[in-house]
Amino acid sequence: MSITVDGINKRFGKFQALNNVSLDIPEGKLTALLGPSGSGKTTLLRIIAGLESADSGQISFSGQDVTGLHVRDRNIGFVFQHYALFRHMTVAQNIAFGLDSLPRKQRPSKTDIQKRVRELLELIQLPHLAQRYPAQLSGGQKQRVALARSIATQPKILLLDEPFGALDAKVRKDLRRWLRNLHDEFDFTSIFVTHDQEEALELSDQVVVMSQGQVEQVNEPIELYARPASRFVFDFLGQVNVISGQVKQGSLSQGTAWVTLPGVQHKGDAQLYLRPHEVRLATAPVAHANLPLRIEAVSLIGSEVRVELRPEGWQSEGSDNIWEVGISHAECNSQRPTRGDLRYAVPQVGHLFTGNDAQPATVNWAEAELAPRVRLIS
Amino acid sequence: MKSQRWPLTKGRSKRVLPGFGLSLGVSLFFISLVLLLPLTGLVIEVSAMSLSEFWFVITDPRVVASYKVTALAALAASLFNGAFGLLLAWVLVRYEFPGKRLIDAVVDLPFALPTAVAGITLATLFAANGWYGQFLTKLGIEVAFTPVGIVVAMAFTSLPFVVRTVQPVLEELAPEDEEAAVSLGASDAHVFRRVIFPALWPALVTGVALSFTRSLGEFGAVIFIAGNMPYISEVTSLMIFIRLQEYDYAAASAIASVILLASLVLLFAITVWQARYLKRLEGR
Numbered sequence: 082m083s084i085t086v087d088g089i090n091k092r093f094g095k096f097q098a099l100n101n102v103s104l105d106i107p108e109g110k111l112t113a114l115l116g117p118s119g120s121g122k123t124t125l126l127r128i129i130a131g132l133e134s135a136d137s138g139q140i141s142f143s144g145q146d147v148t149g150l151h152v153r154d155r156n157i158g159f160v161f162q163h164y165a166l167f168r169h170m171t172v173a174q175n176i177a178f179g180l181d182s183l184p185r186k187q188r189p190s191k192t193d194i195q196k197r198v199r200e201l202l203e204l205i206q207l208p209h210l211a212q213r214y215p216a217q218l219s220g221g222q223k224q225r226v227a228l229a230r231s232i233a234t235q236p237k238i239l240l241l242d243e244p245f246g247a248l249d250a251k252v253r254k255d256l257r258r259w260l261r262n263l264h265d266e267f268d269f270t271s272i273f274v275t276h277d278q279e280e281a282l283e284l285s286d287q288v289v290v291m292s293q294g295q296v297e298q299v300n301e302p303i304e305l306y307a308r309p310a311s312r313f314v315f316d317f318l319g320q321v322n323v324i325s326g327q328v329k330q331g332s333l334s335q336g337t338a339w340v341t342l343p344g345v346q347h348k349g350d351a352q353l354y355l356r357p358h359e360v361r362l363a364t365a366p367v368a369h370a371n372l373p374l375r376i377e378a379v380s381l382i383g384s385e386v387r388v389e390l391r392p393e394g395w396q397s398e399g400s401d402n403i404w405e406v407g408i409s410h411a412e413c414n415s416q417r418p419t420r421g422d423l424r425y426a427v428p429q430v431g432h433l434f435t436g437n438d439a440q441p442a443t444v445n446w447a448e449a450e451l452a453p454r455v456r457l458i459s
Numbered sequence: 460m461k462s463q464r465w466p467l468t469k470g471r472s473k474r475v476l477p478g479f480g481l482s483l484g485v486s487l488f489f490i491s492l493v494l495l496l497p498l499t500g501l502v503i504e505v506s507a508m509s510l511s512e513f514w515f516v517i518t519d520p521r522v523v524a525s526y527k528v529t530a531l532a533a534l535a536a537s538l539f540n541g542a543f544g545l546l547l548a549w550v551l552v553r554y555e556f557p558g559k560r561l562i563d564a565v566v567d568l569p570f571a572l573p574t575a576v577a578g579i580t581l582a583t584l585f586a587a588n589g590w591y592g593q594f595l596t597k598l599g600i601e602v603a604f605t606p607v608g609i610v611v612a613m614a615f616t617s618l619p620f621v622v623r624t625v626q627p628v629l630e631e632l633a634p635e636d637e638e639a640a641v642s643l644g645a646s647d648a649h650v651f652r653r654v655i656f657p658a659l660w661p662a663l664v665t666g667v668a669l670s671f672t673r674s675l676g677e678f679g680a681v682i683f684i685a686g687n688m689p690y691i692s693e694v695t696s697l698m699i700f701i702r703l704q705e706y707d708y709a710a711a712s713a714i715a716s717v718i719l720l721a722s723l724v725l726l727f728a729i730t731v732w733q734a735r736y737l738k739r740l741e742g743r
Contacts, residue, residue, distance in 0.1 A: 132641075152638075153645065161638070178653070214739055
């Protein structure tokens with residue numbers, strides 16, 4: 082079932098939670114609603130579910146208008162951040178709840194319900210816990226039970242509100258993978274809400290980035306990361322290093338720092354955005370950039386080494402005035418960066434926002450550097 | 460060897476918050492002073508009687524009749540309060556309406572009002588020519604000076620017990636539980652029966668039990684409206700009062716000890732049952 086959200090507005094008192102939101106969720110896809118708290122992502126999910134009603138606008142499932150339909154008639158599965166398991170029921174009773182709630186004519190027989198519960202317990206790999214009470218389960222187990230409960234009535238749409246938000250990192254990772262498999266195995270259209278960009282990028286087929294009650298960008302995870310459409314998306318999706326300054330004669334400068342901008346005609350104010358992996362570190366300035374930075378900290382983050390640097394003689398955008406550069410362990414071993422060392426940032430690829438333009442222009446120094454050499458050889 | 464293995468033993472037994480000894484001591488002292496000492500007095504008074512004397516006093520037909528009247532009236536009153544108190548708590552927690560604060564405050568009125576005042580007021584209202592009584596009489600219902608009047612007085616004075624025990628539990632009930640149930644397709648009735656009521660059940664039973672035990676001992680409000688006819692509308696606390704007026708302290712104490720025992724056993728049973736029920740929910 083595809084989901085269409087058309088011109089949804091929602092107000093809580095004076096707060097505009099959703100401002101004319103329109104969205105297409107394709108059938109069978111796993112879509113992430115990503116945004117900071119207060120961006121309206123949970124409200125949107127709850128309106129799609131029917132747990133909340135919109136002030137105006139329309140929700141359709143496969144082209145059928147369900148705006149006025151009560152949540153119990155929408156046949157959706159909904160998973161809550163804090164599980165919302167019924168404390169006084171056993172795991173098996175919890176899972177059977179949806180089937181027990183069916184009107185008598187549609188309700189399967191007792192043995193059929195038991196059989197279905199057993200299948201679901203197998204699916205969530207917890208058949209041995211059928212007679213336990215929720216309070217005796219761990220967080221990850223609870224969320225599996227909640228998932229099993231929500232899909233017991235075989236809904237076509239699965240909605241998850243920060244499903245892993247209350248779990249620790251390891252369990253979260255396992256459950257993510259498990260949810261992805263579950264989604265692929267059954268024919269769901271799923272939407273999950275998260276404020277964790279890593280989770281959104283890793284798990285989903287499509288990411289909807291939201292901010293202040295509006296949709297900022299909709300795209301596949303890889304595209305979204307490579308081509309953010311606005312400053313907000315750029316800032317929100319991972320760490321970013323920014324230098325703002327004046328562009329004159331194809332180069333951006335601020336104080337003593339400068340960087341050439343091959344192929345850029347613009348004059349005036351501009352901001353250059355660089356991802357931590359789009360910057361290398363050198364011990365001396367290079368031909369296309371002079372961005373001196375002093376090392377503040379070197380930390381080992383799993384497979385990568387993160388170097389935090391403070392601009393020397395110029396200012397970075399952002400409150401903390403810090404640049405982050407990711408280098409490999411091999412580079413770290415050969416260069417031995419230490420706190421207090423002076424380094425020069427060497428941009429590889431950057432994204433230039435000029436004036437009030439929402440869309441950035443991509444700047445690629447590697448190509449510009451390479452081009453003359455190729456010509457020389459030929 | 461031992462000290463090596465358990466180097467933290469000494470530190471472990473230390474409490475983080477100071478003052479445990481003092482606060483517990485003061486609490487126990489006051490409990491002894493206001494609860495245990497009078498109870499001991501009661502027991503001493505009773506123990507002056509022989510067992511057969513004791514049995515004779517507490518099985519006096521008129522007293523036995525009063526047990527029945529008291530217990531049945533208290534049961535009716537507490538069951539009524541169970542239903543009405545639940546409704547009142549529900550309305551106070553679930554809905555916003557003008558005057559909500561006022562109603563919330565009025566619920567405590569039976570606690571604040573002297574029970575004698577409540578009794579006189581109720582008797583006046585329900586008397587054959589009173590505001591309510593004149594209509595009820597036409598319908599052939601007599602409230603004042605009958606056992607029904609006892610139920611009314613008991614229900615009035617013990618209503619806050621149910622409301623005040625159910626209200627906080629209802630407030631803490633996670634809205635997600637209901638949302639989850641509804642999203643699974645459950646009807647409103649099904650949600651109430653299967654999700655909300657089981658969560659309220661322990662608090663409701665406690666409230667009803669408190670209401671019942673309070674009603675067992677109710678005196679002030681009851682005697683004005685009960686009519687106090689022997690074998691028909693005399694409550695046990697009145698029997699205690701009558702024995703006192705006869706300067707028969709031992710008999711008064713004996714009857715009092717019966718009510719006391721009944722209340723204690725009931726409260727203890729409820730506490731044990733509730734602990735078991737909650738244990739399951741909290742997974743210990």
